[in-house]
Amino acid sequence: MYLADHTWPELGDRLEGSSTAIVPLGSTEQHGPHLPLATDHLIAEGLATAAAEETGFPRTPTVDIGVSPHHRQFPGTLWVDPPEFRDYVESFTRNLAYHGIDRVVYVNAHGGNVDHLREVGRRLHEDGTMYAIEWMWDESIPELVDDLFERNGPHAGPKETAMITHLAPDLVHPEEFEAARDGGLPDMGDAETMVHGARTFYDAVDNSANGAFGDPTDVTPEKAERLFEAAADQLVRLLEWLDAREFEALMPEPRVV
Template structure:
């Protein structure tokens, strides 16, 4: 059920029976010479809408701009600062709780959002507003990603390329896949700035890759993208069903261990 396509009485019928919501989040940022700026939010929305169709759970509109200052040197990249992103997502989620939602899955497709969505989930859980959890699509299927790609990459690599070849093939510049690989960083282990003496000595993608992407994009195909999409969707559906089955009391923050603070005060 896609929220923006429904009327308010229809949504009233939903929350009378269900209390789960899916919130897709991505980014609008460079993904090399071969993929659109929309890559991350297209993947997030595609997975969220598919899982919504399969389960019947509510899916909200997509948050298209995320925490992406580490790609700022490349034309077109958009971002919001981390505190504003966290506050926005928290406010959006509290809006959902006002309407009766008490479990939220953040369907995320941008690595820069991860720690901030985790922080928002903690805030909401700690004050018993709701249970909100971040879900990153590729982290749900790590074995499959490793199996299908010899040289994967964390950004603009074959896994994201394959997903867009499956979801929006007209947006992939197929003739630039070889250049994306050759002018980027095909082998992440070869990056000079990844780590020195135990410290991450870089902040921006351009410090490790001239064109901002990693991995061997020529390994990607639409058929592999379909496999990744299906496997990740199955994992998301399982998460949603697990969440729906749990009593909300089991999801919220546990009580302080006994004795409770102040319990012996007369």
């Protein structure tokens, strides 16, 4: 159920019987020469929509802009600073608590959001407001990702290319796949920015001239569908697991004495 499609009288009835909500979050940032800036938030919204339709749990509108300053050198990238991002997400999550929601899954598709969503969840958990957890789609199916693609990458590589191929094929530029590979960083092991155990980079452009990591040339529609369905299934399972927990069991343990 998508919240924003309903009237408030309809939601009064629907929310009364629901304690779990789905919040999709992504980014608007460069994804190489072959994928749209919308890649991350399209993936998050697609998975959240599929899970909401399967489970009936309410889904909020998507947070389209995330913590992306490390992609700022590429035209069009938008970002918010971490403190403002955390405060914004925490604020509207507390809105959900006001309406009776006591557990949330942040369906996240942008690595730059991870730490900040976990911090928001910690705050909400610590004061007993609700149980909110961050879920990153590719971390739910790591073996499948490795099985499907020979040279993966953390950003604008084959796994994200596959997901957009499934969700929004008209926005994918397959004629640029080779350019994405050859002008980017197809093998993470070839990066020269780890020196004596220290990360000597801050921005994506320091590692990849065109912003792509990995090799998208072996993406097919069949692999794309398999990847999406596997991740969506994991999300549904997580939501059902979370909804079945007793709220008290999700809250902080009392002080050890």
